[in-house]
Amino acid sequence: MNRINLLAALALSALAACSGGSSPATFTGAPPRDLALKFDAQPASGLAGEAMSVKVSIHEQNGQLATGGGNVTIALGTNTSGGALAGTITRAAVNGVATFDDLVIVKAGQGYTLTAASPGMATATTNAFALVYSMDENETVSASNDSPETAMAITPNVPMFGSLTSPEDADYYKFHATAGQIVSVSSYATRFDLGHFDIQGIYHGWDTSLRLRLLGPDKTEMQRMSGADWTRFDIDNEIAAVRIPADGDYYLACDVDSDGSATGNYALLLRLSGAPAGTQVESEPVGQAGLNDTRASAQLLSPGLVSGQYQTPGTGTSDSDFYKIVISEPTHIHLELLASRNGVAGGADAVGWDPVLELQDGSGDLSNPGTALWINDDTLFNDPAIDYVITVPGTFFVRVGRFASDDTGSAPYLLSYQASTVAPEQVASTDLLAPTPLVYGQSFRDAIDAGGVQYFSFTGSAGDMVRLWLEDQSSLQGSQLVMGPSRSADAVILDSEKLTEIPGGASAFVGSPTPGDNELNARQVILQKTGTQLVRVNSPQAGKFGIRLELVGSGIAGTLQSAAKNHHSVHAEEGQLVTISLFANAASEVCGSGNKASIFGNWGSVLCPTIQVFDGAGKLVASTSADRPGQSNFAESMLRAEAMLETSFRAPAAGDYDVVVADSAANAQGGAGFFYALQVWKNQ
Numbered sequence: 001m002n003r004i005n006l007l008a009a010l011a012l013s014a015l016a017a018c019s020g021g022s023s024p025a026t027f028t029g030a031p032p033r034d035l036a037l038k039f040d041a042q043p044a045s046g047l048a049g050e051a052m053s054v055k056v057s058i059h060e061q062n063g064q065l066a067t068g069g070g071n072v073t074i075a076l077g078t079n080t081s082g083g084a085l086a087g088t089i090t091r092a093a094v095n096g097v098a099t100f101d102d103l104v105i106v107k108a109g110q111g112y113t114l115t116a117a118s119p120g121m122a123t124a125t126t127n128a129f130a131l132v133y134s135m136d137e138n139e140t141v142s143a144s145n146d147s148p149e150t151a152m153a154i155t156p157n158v159p160m161f162g163s164l165t166s167p168e169d170a171d172y173y174k175f176h177a178t179a180g181q182i183v184s185v186s187s188y189a190t191r192f193d194l195g196h197f198d199i200q201g202i203y204h205g206w207d208t209s210l211r212l213r214l215l216g217p218d219k220t221e222m223q224r225m226s227g228a229d230w231t232r233f234d235i236d237n238e239i240a241a242v243r244i245p246a247d248g249d250y251y252l253a254c255d256v257d258s259d260g261s262a263t264g265n266y267a268l269l270l271r272l273s274g275a276p277a278g279t280q281v282e283s284e285p286v287g288q289a290g291l292n293d294t295r296a297s298a299q300l301l302s303p304g305l306v307s308g309q310y311q312t313p314g315t316g317t318s319d320s321d322f323y324k325i326v327i328s329e330p331t332h333i334h335l336e337l338l339a340s341r342n343g344v345a346g347g348a349d350a351v352g353w354d355p356v357l358e359l360q361d362g363s364g365d366l367s368n369p370g371t372a373l374w375i376n377d378d379t380l381f382n383d384p385a386i387d388y389v390i391t392v393p394g395t396f397f398v399r400v401g402r403f404a405s406d407d408t409g410s411a412p413y414l415l416s417y418q419a420s421t422v423a424p425e426q427v428a429s430t431d432l433l434a435p436t437p438l439v440y441g442q443s444f445r446d447a448i449d450a451g452g453v454q455y456f457s458f459t460g461s462a463g464d465m466v467r468l469w470l471e472d473q474s475s476l477q478g479s480q481l482v483m484g485p486s487r488s489a490d491a492v493i494l495d496s497e498k499l500t501e502i503p504g505g506a507s508a509f510v511g512s513p514t515p516g517d518n519e520l521n522a523r524q525v526i527l528q529k530t531g532t533q534l535v536r537v538n539s540p541q542a543g544k545f546g547i548r549l550e551l552v553g554s555g556i557a558g559t560l561q562s563a564a565k566n567h568h569s570v571h572a573e574e575g576q577l578v579t580i581s582l583f584a585n586a587a588s589e590v591c592g593s594g595n596k597a598s599i600f601g602n603w604g605s606v607l608c609p610t611i612q613v614f615d616g617a618g619k620l621v622a623s624t625s626a627d628r629p630g631q632s633n634f635a636e637s638m639l640r641a642e643a644m645l646e647t648s649f650r651a652p653a654a655g656d657y658d659v660v661v662a663d664s665a666a667n668a669q670g671g672a673g674f675f676y677a678l679q680v681w682k683n684q
Contacts (some may be wrong), residue, residue: 005400007483009336010248020358022159022299029572030139031224034060034061034068035058035059035060035061035120035121035122035424036058036061036121036122036123037056037057037058037059037061037072037116037118037121037122037123037124037125037579038056038057038058038059038061039054039055039056039116039124039125039126039337040055040056040057040097041053041055042054042127042129042361043103043112043114043126043129044127044129045098045129045130045131045132045155046129046131046132046133046155046156046157046158047129047131047132047133047155047157047294047669047683048105048106048107048109048132048133048573049055049104049106049133049573049683050104050109050157051087051101051102051103051104052100052103052104052105053099053101054074054097054099054100054103054114054226055099055100056072056074056093056097056098056099056100056116056124057093057096057128058072058093058096058097058098058118058121059096060072063218064479064532065096066096067095067096068093068095069092069093069094069382070090070092070093070118070119070121071087071090071091071093071118071119072090072091072092072093072098072116072117072118073090073099073116073117074089074090074100074103074114074115074116074120075089075114075115075117076105076114076115077112077113077114077115077125077126078111078112078113078128079109079112080109080110080111081107081108081109081110081111082107082111082318083105083106083107083109083112083131083184084105084106084107085103085104085105085114086103086104086105086106087100087103087104088100088103089104090153090283091477093118098116103684105131105517106655107131107573108131108132108133108220108227108573108574109130109131109540110130110494111128111130112128112129112131112175113125113126113127113128113129113174114126114474120231121649127334127582127635132158132575133158133159133573133574133576133577133651133652133683134158134160134161134267134575134576134577134683135155135158135159135160135161136153136160136161136162137152137160137161137162137163137171137173137566138152138361140334142223145171145172145173146169146170146171146172147172148172148174148215148219148251148253151170151172151173151174151251152172152173152174153173153174153175154173154174154175154252154268154270154365155175155270156175156270156271156272156549157269157270157271157370157635158269158682158683159188159267159268159269159577159650159683160173160267160268160269160270161264161265161266161267161577161650162254162266162267162268163263163264163265164210164254164255164256164264164266164403164476165263166262166263167263168365169255169257169263170253170254170255171253171254171255171683172251172252172253172309173251173252173253173254173268174250174251174252175252175270175271175272176248176249176250176618177247177248177250177272178242178244178247178273179244179245179246179247179277179364180243180244180275180279181243181244181272181273181274182241182242182244182272182273182274182414183214183239183241183244183250183270183271183272184238184239184240184241184242184270184271184273184639185212185214185238185239185244185252185268185269185270185271185546186236186238186268186269186637186639186649187209187210187212187236187237187238187265187266187268188236188266188267188268188269188577188579189209189210189236189625190209190235190236191262191348191579191636191637191646191647191648192265192266192267192622192648192649192650193264193266194623194624194647197297198608204300209226209227209235209237209257210236210237210254210255210257210266211224211225211226211228211237211254211255211257212224212225212237212238212252212253212254212343213225213228213237213252213253213254214238214242214250214251215249215250215251215252215253216245216248216250216251216296216650217246217249217250219251221346221347221348222242222345222522223239223242223342223343223344223345224343224348224350225237225238225344226257226343226344227257228257229344229352230311233582235349235636235637235638236636236637236638237343237638238341238396238637238638238639239341239342239343239371240338240341240342240590240638240639241338241341241342241414242342242412242609243275243307243412243414244587252268252270254266254268259417264342266654267577267648267650269345269683269684270575273628275305276304277295278302278304278305278532279304279305279306279307280301280302280305280306280307281306281307281308282299282306282307282309282321283299283323283415283435284308284309284321286309286311286412287311287353289311292321292322292323293319293321293322294320294322294366295322295324295360295366295368295369295370295397296366297322298322298323298324298397298585299321299322299323299324299400300324300325300326301323301324301325301417301478302322303417303418303419304416305414305415305416305417306323306414306415306416306417307412308321308400308412308413308414309411309412309413309415310339310353310355310400310410310411310412310413311410312402312407312408312409312410316619317391318624319401319402320399320400321399321401322392322395322398322399322400322402323397323398323400323415324395324396324398325395325396325397325398325417325419326392326394326395326396327394327395327396327419329393329421329548330389330391330421330422331389331390331392331419331420331421331422331584331605332388332390332412332419332420332421332422332443333386333387333388333389333390333417333418333419334385334386334387334414334416334417334418335359335360335386335398335412335415335416335417336379336380336383336384336386336415337355337357337383337384337385337400337413337415337416338383338414338415338416338592339353339355339382339383339411339412339413339414340352340353340354340355340382340383340411341380341381341383341638341639342412344409344411344412345410345411345412346410346411349357350409350410351407351408351409352382352409352412353402353407353410354377354382354402354403354404354407354409354410355382355383355384355400355401355402355403355413355417356375356376356377356384356399356401356402356403357375357376357384357386357398357399357400357401357402358372358374358375358376358398358399358401359372359373359374359375359386359388359396359397359398360372360373360397360398361373361394361396361397362394362395362397364369370397370602372422373388373396373477374386374387374388374474374475374518375518375519376519377403378416379519380521380638380641381641385474385520386398387469387475387520387618388475388476388477389445389471389475389476390477391415391422391472391476391477391478391662392477392478392626393671398415398417401411409461419531422443422445422463423443423444423445424444425445425455425544426444426445426446427446428444428446428454428455428456428537429454429456430452430453430454430455431455432455432499432534435455435456435457436454436456436457437453437456437511437532438456438457438458438535438547438549439458439459439549440458440460440494440549440550441549441550441551442465442549442552443546443547443549444456444543444546444547444548445471445476445544445545445546445547446545446546447463447542447543447544448481448537448538448539448542448544448545449542450539450540450541450542451539451540452538452539452542453536453538454536454537454538455534455535455536456534456535456536456537456547457496457532457533457534457535458532458533458535458549458605459531459532459533460527460531460533460551461527461530461554462527462528462529462553462557463526463527463554463555463557463677464526464527464554465524465525465526465527465551465553465554465555465583465603465642465660465677466493466524466525466526466527466533466549466550466551466552467522467523467524467549467550467551467552467600468489468491468493468522468523468524468525468548468549468550469520469521469522469546469547469548469549469550470483470484470491470521470522470523470545470546470547471521471545471546471547471548472484472489472521474518474521475518475521476544476545476546478544479543479544479545479546480491480541480543481539481541481543481544481545482543483507483521483539483545486487486505488540488541489537489538489539489540489543490537490538490539491523491535491536491538492504492535492536492538493523493525493534493535494533494535494536495533495534496531496533498533500532502524502525502527502533502534502604503525503604503605503672503673503675504524504526504603504604505523505585505586505601505602505603505604505609506522506523506524506526506581506602509620520634522600523566524552524600524602524603524604524669525555525603525604526555526557526583526603526604526605526675526677528557528559528675529557533582535547535549551587552642554681555581555583555677555679556568556677556678556680557673557675557676557677558661558675558676558677558678559671559674559675559676559677560607560662560663560668560669560670560673560675560676561671562668562669562671563668563669563670564662564670565660565661565662566661567658567659567660568658568660568661568678569656569657569658569659570613570656570657570659570680571656571657572651572653572654572657572682573651573653574651574652574653574657575650575651576650576651576682576683577648577649577650577682577683578648578649578650578651578657578680578681578682579646579648579682579684580613580646580647580648580659580678580679580680580681581636581645581646581678581679581680582609582611582641582643582644582646582661582676582677582678583603583606583642583643583644583676583677583678583679584603584605584607584609584644584645584675584676584677585601585602585605585606585607585625585644586601586602586644591608591626591627591664594600599642600641600642601641601642601643603644603676603677605673605675605676606667606673607663607673607674607675607676608626608627608629608668609625609626609644609645609661609662609663609664609676610624610625610626610661610662610664611623611624611625611645611647611661611665612659612660612662613647613649613657613658613659613660613661614657614658615652615655615657616653616655616656616657619683621649621652621657622647622648622649623647624645624646624647625645625664626644626645626664627664627665643679648680659678661676661678
């Protein structure tokens with residue numbers, strides 16, 4: 001974890017490589033002396049340590065593209081900062097163009113240039129560019145950025161640090177985007193400056209947060225994410241993923257939540273990415289209705305991403321967008337809607353939309369609902385999901401609706417749809433000494449006899465965060481079993497040496513036997529040692545079931561002993577935004593308050609943690625604690641809702657930092673149940 005992560009490559013536009021009119025020249029063998037190299041795509045100023053995309057073309061003296069082969073080598077030109085170029089520096093030209101996609105300079109600096117060379121050809125040099133780990137807003141440098149007209153340019157993937165100096169202060173940033181791109185924005189306020197943004201008693205004793213607003217090219221509000229809109233003041237707000245509707249300059253405004261009055265320092269991280277290939281667009285244009293609002297007019301849905309707009313006259317719960325999927329063989333489907341995690345859409349007077357997803361079978365007719373196989377309201381925050389195994393081929397319908405009949409909110413949404421063929425049923429081992437092997441990412445479906453027990457095994461590493469999905473009556477078509485911690489049928493992860501259940505968590509709600517409010521059904525654990533682990537499935541009744549093994553992530557494993565403090569070393573470069581995530585539990589019993597951000601926040605630990613970060617001189621640079629009073633009191637994020645606790649800091653100097661984990665209780669006993677996992681994020 002203590003390394004610089006390579007983020008997504010910068011989106012760089014390629015300049016035209018060909019001159020008009022005549023055909024390109026060709027060459028073979030040793031190229032003629034009058035050939036020259038040219039950078040068609042070159043690095044722009046951006047984030048140090050991030051992969052750069054570069055294209056170099058070979059041209060005749062008259063500028064005509066010369067097609068053919070030949071190796072092109074990239075090197076550092078101007079390098080006053082002492083950086084090093086990593087990646088594949090030599091590539092063969094294809095049809096006269098050499099493409100480099102993994103070049104990296106892992107050091108911040110100004111005035112870098114790259115050179116391109118090939119035997120017998122004139123070399124080329126890029127324009128100068130700068131690489132940084134972070135930037136500061138204008139107000140901390142030379143001027144104001146308190147309006148769209150004076151907005152400061154913000155660079156994608158480069159953290160921007162700023163401050164709010166009064167409750168009326170607002171900071172504006174500007175970026176250019178093209179139609180179809182996906183923009184995501186993360187704020188670091190509670191995590192970064194807890195002493196100022198954690199203000200008890202301002203709003204019912206909750207914390208406050210940084211409000212984010214996305215403005216269009218006409219400077220009107222497109223999206224607004226605020227604790228005042230969603231009553232989650234302690235969680236750092238984010239705009240998870242919004243599709244850009246048209247080319248232009250867009251604006252990002254940030255200020256304190258309307259019901260809070262705290263000021264302080266913050267960081268912003270903006271990301272721009274291209275939409276996945278094959279992204280579908282809802283057939284019903286924005287502002288219109290009736291084109292896919294019934295089963296009869298349902299839009300055919302293919303695996304991938306759909307960009308849609310939910311709009312309603314507010315007349316009833318039947319206001320819906322309908323999609324249909326055609327299943328020809330047993331298939332596991334997963335649909336997830338992203339809308340509420342972008343906040344409120346439509347301007348200052350708009351209200352939020354609380355969406356619902358429903359899966360219907362093909363029974364009935366096109367004008368009447370079929371049998372509801374799955375209905376879900378909240379999975380991640382207010383956004384719903386569908387996770388279901390269809391075993392009977394046919395046409396099925398997905399309804400996008402709203403939770404309450406008086407909900408008048410409208411908003412754009414992204415609906416992801418994944419489908420994978422289900423393997424035929426297999427026979428699992430009933431022998432503890434010869435369990436059926438599984439690997440991360442694998443599914444297994446079987447029938448179990450009444451009173452039966454089945455065993456599986458998998459290999460994991462210390463710090464692995466493992467999620468075991470259960471498929472029963474609520475999520476496996478045709479199953480009669482009901483599985484869960486409070487049910488007689490269940491599946492658990494065992495320590496292969498002690499044959500005891502590894503302490504873990506479960507999703508907050510087990511799918512109900514009768515569809516109506518289905519929730520994802522999972523068990524999850526943090527492995528504290530490397531080796532073989534076991535899964536045990538048992539049931540008092542016969543029936544069909546399924547399990548899926550998922551590696552959620554890997555971290556640094558730790559366990560606290562009595563009154564102990566654990567120390568972990570993290571390296572950072574000067575100016576980097578570093579975030580420490582701690583995974584332990586949802587804390588509803590341990591710390592007296594619940595992690596309401598995600599049903600996946602509980603990992604089964606009894607730890608009520610504190611985190612402190614010290615620099616090499618022993619100076620405290622960041623801290624947070626899970627026992628702060630409040631509704632849901634953790635300084636976490638919407639994009640990493642599974643973490644119990646997070647704290648962030650801007651590295652004041654390059655070096656190693658000491659991350660100290662302890663239990664907040666004065667009489668903490670420590671022991672095997674006080675376990676956790678840490679993840680470290682740099683400029684992410």
